[in-house]
Amino acid sequence: MNLIALSLKGLRRDLRASDVRALFVALALAVAATTMIGFFLDRLDRGLTRQAGQLLGGDLVLEQGQPFDDGLRQELRQAGLTLSDQVDLVSMVSQADAFQPAGLKVVDDHYPLYGQVRVDRGDGIEKLAHGPPPGSAWIAPRLAQLLDAKVGDSVQVGSLALTITGLIDREPDQQAGFAGLTPRIMLNIQDLDATGLIRPGSRIEYELLAAGPPAAVDSLGSRLDTLREAGVEIRDVRVDRPSLGRSLDRAQKYLSLAGLAAVLLAGVAVAMATRRYVDRHLDTAALLRCFGASQRQLGQLFAWQLAWLGLAASVVGALLGLAGQAVLLSLLTRFLPLELPAPGGMPWLMGVLTALAVLVGFAGPTLLRLKRVSALKVLRRELDPIPPSGWLVVTFASLVFGALLWLYSGDPILAAGILLGGLVALVVLWGIGQMLMNLLLAVLARLPQRSQNGRAWQLGGRQLARRRQASLGQLLAFSVTFAAMAIIALVRGDLLTTWQAQLPTDTPNYFAINIQPQERDGVESLIDSAADSGSGLYPMVRGRLTAIDGKPPKQQVPEDHQTDGALRRDLNLTWRAALPEGNRITAGEWFGADTDTDTGSEAASDGSVPISVEEELAGRLGLSLGDELTFTIGSDSVTGRITSLRHLDWESFQPNFFIIFPPGALDDFGHSYITSFHLAEGDNDMLAEMVRQYPGVSVLNVEALLEQVRGILGQVTRAIEFVLGFVLLAGVSVLYAALTASRPARAHEGALLRVFGAGNRILARMQWAEFALLGFASGLLGAALAEAAALGIYGWLGLAPRMHWLMWIVMPVLGAAVVGGIGFVLSRGARRQAPMESLRLLGET
Amino acid sequence: MTYSSDERKTRILYANELGKRVMSGERELVILESLALNVDRGESVAIVGSSGAGKSTLLGLLAGLDSPSSGELEMFGHSLSTLDEDGRAALRAGRVGFVFQNFQLLPTLTAIENVMLPLELSPRQDVAVKSRQCLERVGLGARLDHLPKQLSGGEQQRVAVARAFVTEPDLVFADEPTGNLDETTGKRIIDLLFDLNRESGTTLILVTHDMALARRCDRCLQLEGGRLQAVERQPHGVEA
Structure with a gap:
């Protein structure tokens, strides 16, 4: 038997079936999402490698x-x-x-x-x-x-x-x-x-x-x-390849994860559509057994058929991915100033591999059922092979998905963590989803029955309840996708605004740097004449940390902080008698109130210069009270002993320093001054005067910098949103696959209802209501998840939590409209079938 | 039981002391018991019996679709009890055809694709030509590309008959082939079945509850109480 030719023929004949289409769409989306990110990262990576010397400058x-x-x-x-x-x-x-x-x-x-x-x-x-x-x-x-x-x-x-x-x-x-x-x-x-x-x-x-x-x-x-x-x-250049910076590194990770989320959803769709595919092919398998095909031949035949489908979907998916990465690149232009090489072959291969892995993982166990069909089924229709246990399907799919996570992240521990965390989250969300659904159905049951609308909603609710497991699966898929999109939107639109709104109104909005000692008094009086508030001027000396307790820092610093930025570049050092506003001592003691600012350096009890270090930096570098730090400033060096650790309020927009010396220790080194101040909006005369009088002084506008951050954040979030769009499409493919799987039963129910006298209109409303309810619940759960995540993020950033009421209204309504609309359109076929046909063809396409 | 080499050559099916029992809850249900049957090449044999007598079970056993609980069973000189399900399938490949009561056409395949299906299991070039000829032979030359749902019941069964004979099998099993058809259509199908059987010299095993149909076979056996008994032929076509 020429299995390959036969499988191709079989597939061609099968293209009319909706489950095969659902499989194709789901696989193509999985491949599109991963190849899009694959092409993007691959081009970036090869671009960086090829131009490493150029990017580094030498x-x-x-x-x-x-x-x-x-x-x-x-x-x-x-x-x-x-x-x-x-x-x-x-x-x-x-x-x-x-x-x-x-x-x-x-x-x-x-x-x-x-x-x-x-x-x-x-x-x-x-x-x-x-x-x-x-x-x-x-x-x-x-x-x-x-x-x-x-x-x-x-x-x-x-x-x-x-x-x-x-x-x-x-x-x-x-x-x-x-x-x-x-x-x-x-x-x-x-x-x-x-x-x-x-x-x-x-x-x-x-x-x-x-x-x-x-x-x-x-x-x-x-x-x-x-x-x-x-x-x-x-x-x-051979060691320190130019990196994209931590921000984009993270963005890359999120993109990869979002791509895999699309793969997971597509996998769920594949699993659902495969159930229907197998059901539909049980008769074929039994007939082929009758005609003399062996179990092995049957297994191979259907495996080949799905493999062809996977390959075809990979090609279409990869083309979509290719188009997608071009969009992604155009969204991230500001990040990517380098010329990128043409897309390579590796992502194509990975795309095909992903499609095949999804097929094996999510369709494999179910497909084996076809192998086990008895030839006797041709005589006794009820002789269907037992479906594989749900546990087997989930376990096998999880293992394959875990392998994909590993493959894409290159980190087995991260992959295992995400997989286990995901499974736990799934169980928790499943429980929450179930409660939400029960609540909604209970509310529906109280709707007045008299109106046709009320009846349609109740019937739609019952449809959901009847297919509870599949509905819950879709509910979770949509709610998690909606939540991810909402979180991204919140981060982009809300986070910076909330943060800024919470700053006191006189928080400095300008920094002036590079003020020379001889300019100090002039600049200070200029600022005082116009600014509402100011931090005062801080002297600043630039020095590099070159020894800790007399040894090179690399020997003293914990392994994972060897490349800390504080060791790689000059640090800003200052001197000061009083503890700066917004600073708090967390260990040791400040130099002392009786410091004499005019005479020489304050000596610690053992005669060394006392210094105060910011606590987070101390934590990273493994510094503690009593440690000696040596800084190289120009051709000289200065050593101090840590006598206090400080907590800094970075949001104060005051000049903040990691290292503070007592007055006198640094005065002889070349230094400049830095200050921050608040200037009412539109009060630009003073700035113009400053630039004119002191051209060497740089004034930085905090708002302008934030605007830049916002712009870059906007690009990254738009890119992530674009990828999430694919995740949403994968969610729609789950809906499509679920509809495919339930289509015979739906057609039968619809036909019976029509036989009993239900009109087209009530059937249409009922189906719209079913999907709208699903979308409404997904939006509600999505809003809850997004709100919880926002609470976490805001808490982490130290911002006061706030409710996003608009999101609670918009998401359920939008969810109902989107899912309801798509479900309504996709279930159109089943509605159009004549009752006789539906009743006669129950169990067939 | 022993038999000569000539008998071996002409014998298509042979069953001895064949039994089939199934468990129904706690109780064992005897469907077939000590059943004996011998079918020679080119013969047409009808198996009749009332509903629930076990006709379909017997057909499943004889075709190797199911395995007996006891007894000997041979097809084309091979003992089916020594073969596993794949071995039995291999024995059937290309040599056994089927016609079912409910047609068993695949709904997504056109008429010609349904007929091509058994041919595609063996490597051969003329699959499409042969299938078309076969469909033309059953009078469906103009309906090659129609899906089953676009065909009437009689037409669907004709496709099934064409599919059963397309591989030029040694043995054809027909399970109530007219069960789902009206009398006139049924008669036409039967005529077709016997014509093809005669033309190709195939052995035919026909399971039916229709005595008129059964009488057109060379032999007629009644399944009753799990055993087969020969039905005497009446000269005027009246049942014994």
């Missing part, structure tokens, strides 16, 4: 808070590396009356070591292998928009005016993620001094970028280790 990147010396440059050149200098800082830039904080990227003539800058110099986008020449600046289109500037205009950077000669479309070494919160301005390193922005204590990153063969980098050997110990941050 094969080796050295970074520190002060200029590199020529000796080191000489060493690197001798090793065979090409070098490029770069300086990064944030500063105010202005054009006419408009001013805006911007991220300055100061480049030399060797920039870029890899790749090209895409710039529009007025004649469309060009690819250039150099940065802006002296006297000119290239700016991001967003900055141009904020400053209302165009190519040819002049822009003020510090005390220097530069001509805008280009708009940057893409930098080759632009990192993805939240890094670019302030829009970019690029200028030539020869102009840097003239801006007057290089001032002591300013937050400036000096980078030395090096390009060359791996052997050249390796030949530096222990020299790099020495530099590291001296506080230089070193990135090697």
Whole structure:
């Protein structure tokens, strides 16, 4: 017997059956959801790998808070590396009356070591292998928009005016993620001094970028280790592949999980449709047994048939996924400044594998029933093989889904956790769903029977009750999907607003940084003249933590915090006599009220300098009272002993510091001042005056920064919502499959009701009512889940909880409309069948 | 029982001391007991009996669709009791045809697809041609692509007859083939069945409660009390 040909023929004949269509739709959706995310992540990953050197800016990147010396440059050149200098800082830039904080990227003539800058110099986008020449600046289109500037205009950077000669479309070494919160301005390193922005204590990153063969980098050997110990941050392209940043990493995880949620729902749909598929093929199997087919042949025949179906669905699903990832990419443009390679083959393979795994896991045990059909069934119709136990089906499906979770997450513990957590949540939700359904049905039973509408609702309710298990399954599928969508919407629309609304009205909304000691009094009086409130000025010294108790931090810090940001870059240090407002001592004691601010440093009892450390940082780095910390500031170093740990209120919008020294200990180091203040909306005169008088001072608008965060959050949530759209479609496929499975029974019930005199109208209303009730209950449960999740999130962020009443109204109503509408349309076929046909063909398609 | 090699060659079905018992709750129900039967190649044998006499059970056993509780049973010279269900299926493949009372056509398959089904189990090229010829032979040449629900009862049974003969089987079982049809249609089906049987030299085992139909067979056996007894043929067609 040519099973493969026969299975293909069988499938072609079967395409008329609604269960086969339901299987196809569910599988295609599962593949679409996973390949969409697969293509997206694969392209991103390969893009990053291929352009790693370019994205990093070189094969080796050295970074520190002060200029590199020529000796080191000489060493690197001798090793065979090409070098490029770069300086990064944030500063105010202005054009006419408009001013805006911007991220300055100061480049030399060797920039870029890899790749090209895409710039529009007025004649469309060009690819250039150099940065802006002296006297000119290239700016991001967003900055141009904020400053209302165009190519040819002049822009003020510090005390220097530069001509805008280009708009940057893409930098080759632009990192993805939240890094670019302030829009970019690029200028030539020869102009840097003239801006007057290089001032002591300013937050400036000096980078030395090096390009060359791996052997050249390796030949530096222990020299790099020495530099590291001296506080230089070193990135090697072979080790530190540019990452997408934690935010996008997380977004990726959520996307993958959402994709697998669609797979799970599609799996449920597959399981439901397979039941009907098997029921419908029992006669075929029995006949084939009669004609001489063996059990093995039968098993293979139907397995092949479903495999073909899976393959066909994979192709359609993958094409949908391909289209979907293009949409996803367009939604995340701000995150993805790199050029991505064309979609690869791996996600296709994974898609096919997923479809087949879903078939094996969710259809396998049920399909085995066809193998066990007795040939005698042709004579005695009642001889159906016993369906597999529900436990077997659920266990097998769970195992296969667990394997998929593992495959996609690459983390067996996470996969097991999600699986077990999911099963527990399923049991709990099942119970809650059951209670909700009972409650709804009890309410329905009290509706007045006289009106036709009331009767339709009651009949619809009874239909739901009759198919309780299947209805509950759909209720859970829809409610969880609705809840996920609602949570995303809340995070996007509500969270930031609620948080902002809860801040006191005089919470500082501006920060001023890079204030030089000689500007201190002038800036302070300017702020006092216009601001409602202010934090006062804090001195700021930048230093890197280079030793804990005399040993390199890496030897002292717990394993999982070796790469902590506090060890990789300069920390802002301050000195202060009094405990800052909003800070609370949690261990040890503050320097003491009798600190003499004018005379030298306050000594601890053993003669060392006392310091106060923020408690979370101390926790991460494993620091405790009595530990000695050494900071390297320029070419000097300072050591302090921890005498207190502090809790910080990050929401105070005051300048906050991880490390506070007593007055006197840091005064001799170069420093600048930072302050925050609240300025009534529209009161911009003072800001303009500040930029004019003190061009080196940068003023950052908190609201503008939040707006950026909101924009990025908006992109991410829209992307997640788009993926959730697929999850919702998978939920609809469950509804479709459930309708397919119950169609013969529905047709029979409908036919009997018609025989008894029910008209088309009441039948239609009854079915609409059934699905609308299902959607209403799903919306209600979804709202409850979303509210509970919001409560958790708000609590976690320390926000006062609040009820989202509108959601409680909108979700059930929307749920009833969506599910009711879809169910009504999908069940149209069963309604249209003539009663005679329904009665005669009971059990057939 | 012993038999010669000539007998072996011509013998299609052989049953001896055949018994079938099933449990009904706590009680054992004897359906067939010590039943003996011998059917030779080319013979047509009718098995008659009242409703519930066990006719369908016997047909299931003889066709190897079910296994007996006791006794010997052979088909084409192979002992069915030594074969498992797959072995019995393999023995039937291509050599046994069936016509059922309720037609047993697959609703999603067209007439020709239903006829093609048994042919597709064996590797051969002429599946479609042969099936079409067979349907033309039963007078349905114009209804090849119709689904069962678009055909009348008589037409559906003709499709079933075509399906039973399409593999040119050695043995055809017919279970109440006219049970669901009116008298005129039934008669036409029977004529067709016997014509095809004669043309192809097939052995036919016909289970029916219709004595008039039974008498058209070479032999007529009555199932009663779980055993088979020969029914005497009356010269004027009157039942004994």
